[in-house]
Structure formats: structure tokens, C-alpha cells
Amino acid sequence: MQALTEIRWHGRGGQGAVTAAKMVAEVALGQKKYFQAFPEYGPERSGAPIVAFTRISDEPIQIYCGIENPQIVVVLDPTLLSIVDVTKGAPEDAIVLVNSDLPPAKLRAKYHIEGHRLFSIAATRIATETIGRPIPNTPMVGALTRIAGLFPLASVVDFLRADFGKKFPPKVVEGNIEAITRSYEEVQGE
Amino acid sequence: MTTEQATILAVTGNEAVAEAMRQVNPDVVAAYPITPQTEIVQIYAQFVADGKVDTEFITAESEHSAMSAAIGSAAAGARTMTATSSQGFALMWELLFVAASYRLPIVMANVNRALSGPINIHCDHSDSMGGRDCGWIQLYGENHQEAYDNHVMAVRIAEHADVRLPVMTMIDGYVISGAIGPMESLTDAQVQEFVGPYRPIHPMLDSKHPVTVGPFDGLHGFYMEHKATQQQAMERASRVIDEIAAEYAELSGRRYGLIDAYRTEDAEVAIVVVGSTAGTTRMIVDKLRAKGVRAGCVRVRAFRPFPAAEYAEAIGHCKVVGVMDRSDSFGAQGGQVFLEVRSALYDCDPRPQVLPFIYGLGGRDIFPANIEQAFTVLRDAAKRKTKTTVERRYLNLREE
Numbered sequence: 209m210q211a212l213t214e215i216r217w218h219g220r221g222g223q224g225a226v227t228a229a230k231m232v233a234e235v236a237l238g239q240k241k242y243f244q245a246f247p248e249y250g251p252e253r254s255g256a257p258i259v260a261f262t263r264i265s266d267e268p269i270q271i272y273c274g275i276e277n278p279q280i281v282v283v284l285d286p287t288l289l290s291i292v293d294v295t296k297g298a299p300e301d302a303i304v305l306v307n308s309d310l311p312p313a314k315l316r317a318k319y320h321i322e323g324h325r326l327f328s329i330a331a332t333r334i335a336t337e338t339i340g341r342p343i344p345n346t347p348m349v350g351a352l353t354r355i356a357g358l359f360p361l362a363s364v365v366d367f368l369r370a371d372f373g374k375k376f377p378p379k380v381v382e383g384n385i386e387a388i389t390r391s392y393e394e395v396q397g398e
Numbered sequence: 399m400t401t402e403q404a405t406i407l408a409v410t411g412n413e414a415v416a417e418a419m420r421q422v423n424p425d426v427v428a429a430y431p432i433t434p435q436t437e438i439v440q441i442y443a444q445f446v447a448d449g450k451v452d453t454e455f456i457t458a459e460s461e462h463s464a465m466s467a468a469i470g471s472a473a474a475g476a477r478t479m480t481a482t483s484s485q486g487f488a489l490m491w492e493l494l495f496v497a498a499s500y501r502l503p504i505v506m507a508n509v510n511r512a513l514s515g516p517i518n519i520h521c522d523h524s525d526s527m528g529g530r531d532c533g534w535i536q537l538y539g540e541n542h543q544e545a546y547d548n549h550v551m552a553v554r555i556a557e558h559a560d561v562r563l564p565v566m567t568m569i570d571g572y573v574i575s576g577a578i579g580p581m582e583s584l585t586d587a588q589v590q591e592f593v594g595p596y597r598p599i600h601p602m603l604d605s606k607h608p609v610t611v612g613p614f615d616g617l618h619g620f621y622m623e624h625k626a627t628q629q630q631a632m633e634r635a636s637r638v639i640d641e642i643a644a645e646y647a648e649l650s651g652r653r654y655g656l657i658d659a660y661r662t663e664d665a666e667v668a669i670v671v672v673g674s675t676a677g678t679t680r681m682i683v684d685k686l687r688a689k690g691v692r693a694g695c696v697r698v699r700a701f702r703p704f705p706a707a708e709y710a711e712a713i714g715h716c717k718v719v720g721v722m723d724r725s726d727s728f729g730a731q732g733g734q735v736f737l738e739v740r741s742a743l744y745d746c747d748p749r750p751q752v753l754p755f756i757y758g759l760g761g762r763d764i765f766p767a768n769i770e771q772a773f774t775v776l777r778d779a780a781k782r783k784t785k786t787t788v789e790r791r792y793l794n795l796r797e798e
Binding site for chain 2: 234243244270271276
């Protein structure tokens with residue numbers, strides 16, 4: 209089970225955290241990996257804090273409980289940093305990826321984040337500029353693809369063309385691809 | 399979603415069930431929506447609307463009506479399915495007994511959810527465990543794959559001439575029903591060949607051979623003999639479930655038993671568990687085995703019929719067995735699975751001590767540490783010279 213990666217997503221209802229958690233699982237399927245994605249079900253209110261989980265593994269995944277010790281934490285809304293303990297249970301070397309215009313050092317200072325490997329990406333701004341809507345989920349997947357190294361960027365782009373291509377007009381698909389590619393390039397570490 | 403090749407899909411547990419239903423293509427589906435099952439019949443309604451199936455889809459005004467329509471449909475001679483959860487299952491209650499006693503091979507997916515109150519939409523097994531005596535065959539699945547596989551096999555089990563009983567297949571609400579996971583499907587042609595054409599027995603629409611279904615059968619009738627034949631059918635069902643599982647294994651490569659025993663051969667302590675928590679339990683078994691603890695686990699697959707002899711064979715030699723119930727039978731000595739397993743092990747000599755655990759009610763999460771705690775109780779009990787107390791032990795219960 210050492211090849212198991214556990215990701216915990218923190219967002220607000222309407223930001224697409226659950227969709228992102230599932231997208232990562234579906235990209236993993238294309239990479240012949242085992243996968244699992246699920247939200248922590250609760251009242252589905254727009255704007256309320258929500259949590260979702262993704263597991264990716266080279267072996268079949270047998271456990272279904274919530275993720276207590278995530279190797280990767282993805283925060284889709286920086287305002288959650290002051291109201292939710294997003295790094296609860298995360299080991300010291302966990303990756304923490306936050307949607308923010310601030311570089312990691314300033315983010316640390318502003319929200320008093322200690323430890324972990326902090327990354328930031330201006331996902332809402334990128335989404336607005338590329339997709340035309342401030343939904344940060346696909347840019348966050350682009351940034352995650354870069355820093356987690358779970359699968360190549362091309363596999364995410366291929367998935368978007370195939371899956372989003374069935375549901376959305378080409379303009380939306382290309383906008384999402386641009387969002388993911390830009391985030392992949394622009395994500396900042398320390 | 400037409401599958402010409404066997405292929406691995408990323409699906410929710412509900413999508414896995416709906417896909418099995420699409421490939422079986424039953425004559426009639428009668429249903430009413432209820433969380434967390436709604437997705438199944440919603441997807442199925444879309445299949446109907448898109449012309450992907452030939453099914454007559456009946457949108458009932460309640461689960462009581464949905465099961466009534468399913469009974470009418472099955473009695474008329476149609477291959478019939480439905481799906482439900484929780485309060486919907488409870489509202490079907492009186493009709494569940496009718497479906498079984500009329501020997502109608504209806505197949506129903508029950509997505510396990512807690513019963514009110516307090517109001518709760520999350521997973522536990524109170525709904526179907528409460529319905530264990532209604533005369534339906536009960537198969538509990540662990541994951542997405544089994545959600546699909548059980549539903550395909552259920553058709554054959556229900557319709558088998560030696561059985562002719564309705565079958566309900568269970569998956570854990572949300573944990574499986576709403577989560578995305580991998581599921582390898584058969585091709586449409588493979589499923590069609592496996593289930594074969596439906597051959598109803600004494601259908602009401604066969605006007606050349608008129609029959610009466612559901613008449614009064616009172617004091618000087620055959621009510622009691624009727625009930626004895628239901629039990630005989632249930633006894634035969636064990637063999638049929640196993641035979642069909644063997645046939646399905648040739649097709650799919652996946653072999654399911656009446657129970658799913660893991661590392662029990664030389665086990666000193668073992669846990670019996672139902673549904674999606676089995677994987678976590680096996681993980682802890684492996685962890686304990688690595689430390690030299692002789693631990694094992696059994697997952698309940700068929701709960702009705704209950705394969706008592708298989709439990710005696712698998713874990714009768716253990717010193718202590720813990721049974722984890724995700725539902726309770728208030729005032730009894732433990733949950734429904736505990737009562738059954740303890741009874742199954744009663745005639746073993748020497749007899750293991752069997753301890754009841756309650757977990758996961760109303761969707762309370764169950765973590766690896768909780769299962770380790772249960773094993774610690776079992777290991778302590780195994781070391782003692784005297785019997786351990788047998789009160790319920792709750793896992794992940796709030797202390798404050």
C-alpha cells in the first residue's frame with residue numbers, strides 16, 4: 209500500500225471541489241491506476257465549507273473511510289484557512305496547495321501556516337480569464353498535476369477533451385484546457 | 399454507455415447498479431426516488447427515455463406503490479426490478495412479505511441507509527437488516543465491482559426453478575453508492591447470454607392456464623405449508639447462489655462465495671463484518687499478521703439464506719470472534735449479524751467466545767484505528783482464562 213496517495217480537498221459549495229476530486233480519479237483510470245473519489249456528504253449549501261477525498265494507488269484500494277492523514281491538501285478557497293484546520297492530520301512533508309494570488313511566503317505570514325510544503329496558484333483569477341467564470345476547480349487540478357507528479361499534464365488535457373468534450377461546447381473545453389495548462393506553469397512553491 | 403468490450407469504468411456505486419440493470423434490460427422497473435438510491439432509477443429513467451432499454455418504467459407515487467406495481471408486474475409474467483433505501487424500504491414492508499410468499503423473482507437494489515429518527519440520510523444497515531425475515535434473499539456487496547456483479551447474478555438466483563424468490567442486493571449508501579470507484583463490466587451480449595430469456599412460471603397473463611394469485615388462505619387452508627415451502631426454497635438457494643457464482647466466475651474471472659473468508663485458516667481471533675468496511679478490516683488483519691498475530695476476517699455476503707455451516711467451518715476454531723454490526727436490535731444481545739453468527743458457532747466444540755460490536759450508525763465513519771481497537775478487545779479476551787463480558791462495544795462512539 210506504499211504506492212497509495214491520499215488527497216483531501218477543502219472548498220466551498222459551488223467551487224467544484226467534488227468535481228475536481230472526481231476528475232483526478234478519472235484521469236488516474238486513464239493511467240491504469242486504481243482510484244476512489246468521494247465527498248463528505250452533508251447539507252449541500254452554496255458557500256458552505258465542504259470536504260472531498262481522492263485516493264490514487266497502484267494497487268486495488270480497499271479502504272473507504274475519510275482521509276485523516278492526507279499527503280496532499282488542496283484548498284480551493286483561501287478564506288477557509290482562517291476557519292477550517294485544513295492541515296489537520298497531514299504529515300510534516302505533506303503538500304498544501306492553496307488557491308491564492310499571494311506567493312507562498314506571504315500566504316504563510318497572513319494565515320500563520322506552519323510546516324508542510326506550501327504552494328499557491330491564483331486559480332480564481334486564471335479561471336476568470338480563461339473560462340470566463342470564477343470556478344477554481346480545473347486550474348487547481350492543473351497546479352496539482354505539476355506538484356504531485358501523479359500523471360503527466362497531457363493525460364489531464366486528453367481527459368478534458370474526451371470527457372468535457374461530451375458535455376460542453378468547444379469554447380468551454382478549450383478554456384478549461386488553457387486554465388489547466390496555465391496553472392501547471394504558474395504554480396509557485398517556496 | 400453501450401459496452402461492446404469488457405471495460406473498466408469510473409463509476410459511482412449507483413451507476414454500477416444502473417449499468418447492470420441496463421444490460422439485463424428487464425421488462426418492468428417500478429420505482430420511487432429516495433436518497434441515496436435516487437441516482438439508480440434516475441439513470442435508468444434516462445436509459446428508458448433514450449431508448450437504450452425496452453423496459454416499461456413505472457413512476458409510482460410511493461415505495462408502497464412501487465413494490466405493489468412490481469408484484470403485479472412479476473405476477474403477470476414480466477422480469478421486474480426496483481430499487482430503494484431506508485424509509486422507502488420501510489414503506490415497502492408489508493409488500494416485501496407478499497412478494498416473497500408469491501414466489502416472485504423480483505430483483506431490488508437496496509442502497510443501505512439509516513432509518514429515522516433522528517432524521518439521517520447516511521449509511522447503516524438498519525433498513526435491510528430489519529427486513530431480514532421478509533423472505534427475500536439478501537446479498538451484501540462490498541464495493542463498486544460487487545454492486546454490479548451481485549445485481550447481474552441476482553437475476554439468475556431469483557429466477558432459478560429451485561428458488562423462485564425475490565432477491566435484494568445491498569451496497570453501502572454514499573460510501574459506495576455516491577463514491578467513484580473502478581468497475582469492470584461485461585459486454586451487453588455476455589450479460590444477456592448469462593441471464594437468458596425470462597421464463598415466467600404460472601404467469602397471470604397466460605389466459606389458457608388461468609391462475610389465482612394472492613387469495614385468502616385461512617384456518618383450514620395451507621398457510622403453514624406455504625411458509626414451509628418458502629423455507630425449503632431458501633435452503634436450496636444456498637447451493638444455487640454458489641453454483642451461479644461459479645458460472646459467473648467463468649465469465650468474469652471473479653469468484654464470490656456465500657461468505658468471504660480472509661486468512662481465517664489458522665486464525666485465533668477473527669472479525670465478521672458486512673459491506674465496505676471489510677477492506678479496512680482485511681488491512682488491519684494484514685498489519686496484525688505482520689506482527690505475528692493470528693488474525694482473520696469474514697465478510698458477510700449472503701445474509702439470507704444464512705450459511706451457518708460455512709461460518710462454523712471458517713472461524714469455528716477461533717478462540718474469540720468479534721461481530722461488527724452496522725445496525726442494532728435493541729434489547730437483544732447484539733446486532734443482527736452477531737445473533738446469527740453466535741448461533742452458527744454454538745455447536746462448535748470447543749466453542750469460540752463471540753463478542754458484539756456496533757459501528758457506523760447513521761454514517762459514523764469507521765477508521766483503521768477503530769478496527770484495531772476491536773481486535774485488541776478480541777486478543778485480550780483470547781488471553782484470559784475466564785470469559786470476557788459480552789456487552790455491546792461501540793466503535794468510534796463519542797465519549798463526551
